[in-house]
Each structure stands twice: as structure tokens, then as C-alpha cells.
Amino acid sequence: MRIKTKLLPLAGGIAALLTLTQCFTDKQNEGERLYTQYCANCHMDDGSGLRNLIPPLAGADYLVNHRDDLACIIQHGQTGNIVVNGKNYNQGMPAFEHLNKGQITNILNYVQTNFGNSNPRFSIQEVEKQLFKCRHLLEQ
């Protein structure tokens, strides 16, 4: 009897841990899945971009230098000339207004930690804060 009650919290802990890791792997997969669905057409599966038309995400200095703008770029798109790894791009990226902050966080974390990138991850709070800055664009 006593043994059982002792074991109970342990079992609960293991279960919680399992669901937690499950949850993390799912999130990881969601980032990859959304990237494949919405981004890979242009930025390619390996994040290499397309010559001077579409900037790379693999090894892109932009991801570091403009970290604070990334959530807004995904939500509202990007036009005008930008410089990535010393090259000019000016093609225009569409907005993804239907993606929510959780999805954007997962995509960004996939981008930041794949294609040879090892940039710091985003928390959902950080993404939320970034999106708050460009919220006026949604009302247009």
C-alpha cells in the first residue's frame, strides 16, 4: 500500500514528461510542416533561396541582424530592396496573415535551427511582442 502511494507521483511525473516531450516533437514537426507548406516553394527545402531572386535562409545574416522584424515579415510580407549576405533582393514576399503567433514561432524556430543555422530560438512571448509592433498592418 505504502509503496504504491510513493510510486504514484513518480508515475505521474513520467507521464507528464512523456507528454511534454511529445509536445515538443510535435511542435518541431509543426515548424517543419508549415515551412514545407508555405515557405519551401520560394526559399527551397534546404533554405538556399533562388540565385538573386529569393534570398537564402541558410546562413543568412538577415536572421541575426533583423531578428526583431522576422515575425512581422512572415505575418505581413516584405517588399522593397533588402540586403542578405551582401546581395540585393527586391522581389517581394507575400503576407501570411492567417498564421497565428504559435505557428509563426514554430516556423521561425525551424528556420533558426535548420539549414546549418544555430541561432537562438524564439519564445511565443517574443513573437507576440514583435507582432504587436506591426499590428496596424492587419487593420488595413
Next chain:
Amino acid sequence: MLCTLLLSISALGWQGCSDKSAETGDLPILGERQLVQREVDGQQVTDTVYHRIPDFAFINQDSQVVTSLTVQDKVYVTDFFFTTCPTICPKMKSQMLRVYEEFKDEPRLMLLSHTIDPKHDTVAVLRDYADRLQVSSDKWHFVTGEKDSIYSIAMQYMVTALEDEEEPGGFVHSGAFVLVDQNRHVRGIYDGTDPAQVDRLIRDIPALLPKKKKKKDADKN
């Protein structure tokens, strides 16, 4: 109706792109064909008239006119796209670049990309696009023209291209790469977003290019 037609033709195309046919140079001629009866020395003979791409005239990224004469005696690969396409076009272009690089030094092969958004994709826009892709305009023509002519030639190549406001970017179009021979017969249709099918295209193209005379023969005197 149109859909089933396209599907069956594509099926034919894929069948024609097997390894075996590439080896033998035996790529089928795709599209509708007509049987025409005629009399030769009192005997009835039946000729097959194959589907052939009609004459065309478009303008390329250098403002040069590109016509059926431009592709005379050439094998060419053609597709339909638009520069602001939010979906499959960049993938198609990255795959077309593979074909470009593979046959860079083969003057008998050309690439012909039609915009299906001529209103936006002017010569200047196409020029910028080709420059950014870093490709040469003698080999890879990006053409624009009358909207109706572009959409009707797409049908001749058996490629879907339609305007549709509901679609992302405003157009529906297939990602097909169409392989056309020196007689403007369609010899293969490949999914230009699928690297495996583009591998097959790259293997099929040499089957349409007659082997060059051996150097030994040419040097004989």
C-alpha cells in the same frame, strides 16, 4: 472533361519517359493525332498526322521577337509561370536551372518560359528576373505577348493556364515542363516541381539530339 484529357496525356508522357525509351530515342509523340487516307499507286495508305505546335510570336527579355523560327531545328523545353507567383514557380525555376546548367554548352537545346501575367510581366520585369537568375538570353527566353496568344499556346502544349481570382496570385497553372522536338512535336510532359521527373527530362533530352559526327570522321581528309 479537359481534366481527364490532360491526365491521360500526362500518363502517356510519363510512360514515354521511362529509362528504356531514353536509350532507344523512342519518345512517343504526344497529343491528338489524325489518320489521313490517301491513294498511292492505286493503293490506299494511311498517314498519321501528329499534333504540332502552331507558329507563334512573342517578345523576350531583350525585346527581341521570339518566333517558331527561333526554335527551328532546336529541341526546346517550355513552361508557363509569372514572376510574382507565390506558389510553385520558384521551385520550377530552380529545376529549370538544372536543365539550363546541364545543357549550357548544347546549342541545339533552348528553354522558353512564358509569363501568364503579361500585364505585370513586361519586358523590363522579365529582364530583371532573368538577370537575377543569371541566365543568358540566347539560351533561355522569357517571353511575354498578347494574353490570348499565351493562353491559347498553353493549350497547344497541353498545359493548364487560367486566370482565377480565387487562386493565390490570381492564376491557376500547372508546373509542367514540356519537351518539344525539332518538328515542334510534343515528346514529353514532366512535373517541373519534382526533381525525379526533371532527372528523367534531363536523361530524355539527348535522345532527341542526333549524335554528333565523330571527331575522327570530321577530321578525315
